[in-house]
Amino acid sequence: MTLVPLAEEMVLSDFVIIRHNQLVRIGDDPTKPDDPKDSFGNTILPQPELKQKFLAEFRWPMGGAVLTLNVSQLTASQANVPIFINGKPIGEICRYFGAETRQQRAWEYWYSQTICFRADVLNESGDNEIVIPRSPIDPKKAEPAFDDEYDDFFIKDVVLWYKQMQGGWFSRLQRLLG
Numbered sequence: 001m002t003l004v005p006l007a008e009e010m011v012l013s014d015f016v017i018i019r020h021n022q023l024v025r026i027g028d029d030p031t032k033p034d035d036p037k038d039s040f041g042n043t044i045l046p047q048p049e050l051k052q053k054f055l056a057e058f059r060w061p062m063g064g065a066v067l068t069l070n071v072s073q074l075t076a077s078q079a080n081v082p083i084f085i086n087g088k089p090i091g092e093i094c095r096y097f098g099a100e101t102r103q104q105r106a107w108e109y110w111y112s113q114t115i116c117f118r119a120d121v122l123n124e125s126g127d128n129e130i131v132i133p134r135s136p137i138d139p140k141k142a143e144p145a146f147d148d149e150y151d152d153f154f155i156k157d158v159v160l161w162y163k164q165m166q167g168g169w170f171s172r173l174q175r176l177l178g
């Protein structure tokens with residue numbers, strides 16, 4: 001069977017869910033009883049970073065890409081948090097103020113953030129890797145009881161939108177159909 005692309009130069013939009021509605025905690029705090037739990041009821045432990053592989057097949061290098069995510073409790077950092085894809089900085093998660101970190105269940109207050117970047121950072125075939133590191137705490141906001149070196153924060157719903165070469169999908173379909 002032969003499929004003929006109607007317009008090879010056209011591009012489509014696609015997305016990949018890098019992280020579902022499942023919290024990731026990045027930091028160093030000891031856990032507290034009212035900290036968020038995973039779907040098994042276990043307290044979510046702080047990680048030194050988020051490091052995760054994903055695919056962005058047939059991404060169109062001339063286009064832009066958009067990363068969206070939800071962030072909570074990034075309120076005591078010294079600086080914004082850089083996001084790296086394939087080792088390159090693509091933008092940063094902006095810290096915010098007004099929701100106190102130690103407030104009861106403060107992690108329930110979510111902020112959506114959007115990062116636009118050039119799609120040629122992405123590999124069009126094979127793995128890509130996103131890294132979000134932990135963020136040094138502002139010393140004025142550190143609490144000795146927590147032995148704070150980093151500002152613990154949560155992220156979830158990490159989604160990447162990118163443009164895709166339509167011809168790429170026709171090629172793949174042709175391969176699948178023989």
Ligand SMILES: [Ca+2]
Nearest residue numbers: 028029150152
């Ligand atoms: Ca901390």
